[in-house]
Amino acid sequence: MGLVERVKRQVAVMGLVPKLKKYLPLFSKIIALISLISIAILPIDGQYRNTYISENALMPSQAYSYFRETEWNILRGYRTQVENMVDLPLTERNDIMETWLNDIGAKTDTHNNSTIYGIFHSPRGDGTEAIVLAIPWHNSEGQFNTGGAALGVSLARFFWRWPIWSKNIIVVFSEDTGASLRSWVEAYHTSLDLTGGSIEAAVILDYASESDFFDYVEIHYDGLNGELPNLDLVNIAVSITEHEGMKVSLHGLPREELEERSLWSRFKMLLRSIKDSSLAGIKKPHGNEAFSGWRIQALTLKACGEGGIDITTFGRIPEAMFRSINNLLEKFHQSFFYYLLLAPRNFVSISSYLPAAVGLSLAFACSSLGEFVNDNQDSIPFISSYTLEAIIVWFLSITFSFCFAITYLKYTFPVMLMFICILFSFIPLISRGLPLAETKITVAHRMKAFAFGYFSLVLTSLLMINFPLALTIGVLAFPMTLVKISNTLPTSSQALKNSMLLLVSNPYISICAFSNIFDSELTGLATLDRLIPAWNDMNCWTWFFSHLAGYHAGL
């Protein structure tokens, strides 16, 4: 206490508090800048770490993988059959697949007449744990997953001949990577009769071509709501893939950039990580998203390009991964659950990047405090009618945005929403001629203070669960703190500036702009359209959070 006392006395003697109060808005900007810089320096050597297998039991690629020449003809045989199934309706495809799985010896069942799955009970375990191999009939781009389906069934046949499994193996064929797979996962944990214990890990196969050869492997691991699979799972996937001689691409990095290992490539990968994770659920799902929320570590393996690597080599990745996971005696718990990957074998752990989001939250808190004390506001007591009025407005806007969200879920109207948002932003410009009464100015300051304080609170609560989303909305909404309330009649340039700032920080406009600029997949108002199915299908929070956090603050 002595040291704290001494500092406090010194501060009092120098009269720092009143001096520093004036600079609160500046502090807010500086803190936000620092947090952005602290994110930007992560790709520099020394800031990130090399990945390592934390759980010793995994031992990836330590056992010889046998999915080789002996399986070629079986795989091709299945593939020839699958090729003929392209035009068949889903139920017929599933029926054929069911007979195949039954022939191999699996217990099969269907869910909703759309998803078929087979369970191989482990010869050596108590049957309380399972590993899932999921194959969507159509991948995220809507292409028919010919190679994937053939691989799935031949891998199932291959696995079943082995006596080594200590966990049940479940093979799932769903129509697509999104809603149907998600509904199967949910049904598995709630209503299905045929189950095989708690799912430890899931691997989704995506090989959407009829060719024997491919070039490199994309690994997708972003779950919903910022959830990520345990880093150990991603590590064994990367390690096995590279061990089998294939190149790994994360976040859809194009072929020609795969071998780059520079500061700039890591920086780009960092941005891609943040973007993909914060837009997960809004973008087209790769399949691993479907397993989020049930303590399942899931990732998608996608074969890409045309090249010299054989399809059975691709099959050896799930084989070796299954053998690694099969070794586990406990759930995945050793390694990191929160990380950003800068390259397949470089990562940043949460302790390095979390301060950035905390900083942004702090920046909003500083702005909030600044609104309380600056512009002679501190002479007005806290418990006053102004505060009450501001609290009521704040409460009403939360209620309004809540009701609005529910309405929007029922009736989608993105264009009109956009129009209203833009209209709102121009209020300062339109109402320029109307001077604010002295009392109204205080209320306006208090309203801003509450809005920023609330926003800071939302960011804080979000940043542990979904860091990328917290960071993104924090950055996107930051221009809001620069909006000024002037005591005199605002000049037209000031009003225009305010309007622009509001326009930029409006949650809908900024999210749309963000996804348009940084993501080729989402153009125009597509994001807003997608937010809704994402909510409906996948219980995604993104929509809700951006709504609650941003909307009334924008008001």
Added chain:
Amino acid sequence: MSLILHLTSLIALTVVSRLLPMYWFPSLTTAIDHSVEFSTPITSYRSLKEGLFLLNSLQWKNVYNGGVVHHPILLLKLVNLFQCDTTLYFIVECLITIQFYFLTRILLEKVPKLKEQLPVWVPSLMYCINPISILSFISKSTIIFSNATLLSTLLLALHHNIIGCSIMLSLASYLSLYPTLLIIPILTFFKASKNKVKFVLITLINLQVLMIISFKLNGNNWNFINGTYTINLNFEKNYPNLGLWWYFFIEMFMEFVPFYKSVFNLFLASFIVPITLRFTSTSFDHFKTYAFILCLGWMNLTKPYPVMGDTGFWITCVLYFLPLSNYGNYFIISILLLIHSIILSPIFYYLWIELGSGNSNFFYAISLVYNLALGSIITDLVWGMLRFEYDDGVPNYDLKLTQI
């Protein structure tokens, strides 16, 4: 006239603010009752319902045999009387609101400075619209019965009603054990030593009577003492909660457990006497009330099974310290800590239990923040009282004092 108007509107507000969420979100009661912040094994509605079921079933002779029920038998019998227990909860909640109103009225007479700062209806209103109290009420945590009796104790003590006060205090102790300690701060409300002796004696007799009634109602079985009180003292059900206890005992060698449990209990009890002695020997009469509230806060901080309902209640009591608010050193920090910890604790619990990407340290860390907030509020209040005394009741904010 304004009294009736105030009371009716407060009661109406209490009922509306609690009835609407319960009506709109019927599943809220179960949801909150399952959250560790609002319910513990000894206060949860689930356990109460189990007790009621066992009480009414023919096969079971004794409700405490299963080791699930930890509510006192009289409370079970009382709730059992009501066809719809929500009615009883509403009655008790309205009682608390009304009592806050009368408590404020009597304190406004005794503390002249309070009159300018606190309209008479504010504390009850704050209790009405306090989200923590509302949620705690919706969870149907039985903590509100203890809170109601504690408030009556204080109110009757201020009225120098010895018999009523001792009955209420013994009821509060009967309901949740630790309020027994509050006999010490309450004693200072009675000046004559004859009254003090009388108060202690009546309280003890009341407790005896309550015990004997419970013994009879429990089928001539003393095991309700184990079921309701020993579990509290011994912290026998080690569940995560917002308190400081549970984390210590999850991985402690069995040999040390009894020692540390006694230390924790001693820690709880040891500060009651000093606080009472220090703040009731001054010339400021209202410091007795303050000492009572401080002791209550201290107990909330250190007891084995704290719930949010305690805090919601106690924060309302802290409003009476308003004349000291300018002496507070880190009032804003405490409030921010409290808000953040209340928001983050369910999130961290979710990360630990549901997602599995966090662990128990996350939740314990945030519960430490929560306790730090409560602790810093208590220290601020103590400091404010000491300064108030130093300035002899005439605040001199220009004078900067620090501890040595």
